[in-house]
Amino acid sequence: MGYVDEVLASVIEKNPSQPEFHQAVKEVLESLRPVIDANEEAYRKDALLERLVEPDRQFMFRVPWVDDKGQVQVNRGFRVQFNNSIGPYKGGLRLHPSVNLGIIKFLGFEQIFKNSLTGLPIGGGKGGSDFDPKGKSDREVMAFCQSFMTELCKYIGADTDVPAGDIGTGAREIGYMFGQYKKIRGLYEGVLTGKGLSYGGSLARTEATGYGLLYLTAEMLKCNGSDIAGKTVCVSGAGNVAIYAIQKAQQLGAKVVTCSDSTGWVYDPDGIDVAALQEIKEVKRARLTEYKNYRPNAEYHEGRGVWSVKCDVALPCATQNELTLDDAKTLVANGVTAVAEGANMPTTYEATQYLLENKVLFAPGKAANAGGVATSALEMSQNSERLSWTFEEVDSKLQGIMVNIFHNMDDAAKRYGFEGNYVVGANIAGFEKVANAMTAQGIC
Template identity: 55%
Template structure:
């Protein structure tokens, strides 16, 4: 049989770039996965002839729409909304909605592609999608946010459903925005169903959802260390970000005995040499940072600490680095600095926060590297559990959900081990996660035929 599959990784990527011009984030995400899959399927003709990789790198559909809304001054504003449905091979489309001025088609295609493999790794029946708008909630009034969310859902509602596509929150979309969108969906459809996750607990949401991504990240790190007969106690941890994921990751790291040295915002980073403790975490949570550089007030409350404007925390010596802010925040130079300063484990709390060349450096140096699709899957895992609770019209207790979250992260670690364990005993978690996530989706696609 003559294969239709490109003879080289470069040829495949050239095709992706040609079909998706200018979409740099999407190119990066595809390459990050395909570099490992390419080797895995090289001698597996069934995946070649069915063009599985080509099909996965082409979303099922990309929906783009205009969102018109009126601001408090009576001015008509126009934003662009999106929903990228990448694959529903193993379940309904599932993935967050992001409201941020940086949102564009490339970013959402990268996130939907990555979400497909992340959701596969959880073991739950969820496909991959992502959506959002270039609307920025910062600085907007409550009424403006409500009007925008209602207008956004007036278009989006026709493309989603509890057995079709179940969006969640992401950057700029929390319980408030989910509430406004769910209210509009209910109003339009006259149905009360689990069409969104991240809802308030009193009206269909799940306990533990807020903590899930940050806590899940530390559960995964804990499993990585356990496999090497190590533990978190006493480890120096550097974290970027000061949002939901970062602060809950810090909270859980402290609870497990680690010394958390940094958090950051878009204006710079905070360094606490003696370690951020549980009382300081409470202080950080209470501040509800709203603008760049707000962490700068921390040193006025806690002596011996410092805030470094317009810098990232990766030069602080540490054992573990947890990037929890945004994409591409660890450059090649940052990776070199981390390695020179003794880092032994890096795990991604944000989506694609590490440049590809930095990922390669970590992997080549045998640094334990937990990629986002595995390490930060706790959030979507609990979103999947919220879907189950909605389907059954019940709530699960907090202890049960914490137990299920830990179990999901342990299972993800086991799947990474299956395909990432090397002959010398080192675990290449990127390879393991990419192959494990791919195989489940690919085998389902084969079972369905050419669709």
């Protein structure tokens, strides 16, 4: 049994009932085989892979809070600090009923390589809770966030661990958490990113993940003799990433015809109306069933089905494992040329392999959706310098970072004989920087 196989078997044995974590580790280590085989003796001697797949530390804690009826509720909070070899831990806080330790570990592991790919000095971490902010009053959300931060504040700091937003954690939640951190620790520092503009937030942070996804997708198409302009695009999701991916795609000349939420999906042959989508989701916090009120020619369907629509480019922007093998087969049959992940690991392992085998350009999430964390790191820089950059300055830096990410993963894939395989390229490019830093710092 080779070194990679030994580590994979150990991860499954030590972390039972964590399938998302197993999947993330397998996807990364399988694609790293050429690098690991070339350096197996040194890596095995230093147990580099064993140290890479084991978090530095993981916290799980009780979060009690009082609802509007006076009833005490109890949720479970998590923070996994995975690897800080190239900088302080950095990664979002996910608030969603599906959150458990395995999902947080999968996200934190992915974050190591995503953050490395940005070229910025940030390590990998992730956190969150099984609390669901949907349907809660502002006061209930504040009560939860204050209780959550009362415990979390013991383990984070501007030069230690800098959380950010994620699914369920927007500007409102970050504001409540920042206020509680400041009150307890007595520090006004850039300990959270995604903050409001009035207290240290960065312009373009809201748009960053969606915009970054399109900057990388456009560069990938350009370098393969194509152009995003004129393409028909299918997007899943209707949250922050999806909305701004749709907006930027349309600015670049593409036509986006779908979006979705947890109850159903919309097909709009005339192109998704971003203003209507923003009003439904960001203002009303309503369901996509309302979209037809704005666009009578659009179709609303219950359940899932975004990937049944014929398109040139598919951008999964909702959640993990939403694009299955059957979906991949449908997309290929319908002539898709490129898939880029806006969410974290939204394509199953089998679907990813099928797309690669059928010569579909495929940009993995750790590269394609790195724009959010890249801009979070830019927010950290602005906080440290007590400066605020213009939208155009941040957007320009973001575009440069995403273009560089594409070329770094493209170059890494070519160096190891996997030209065009950006899954292998992204993992190798992210891994090499982390592995070199870990080796330089000794066994710690």
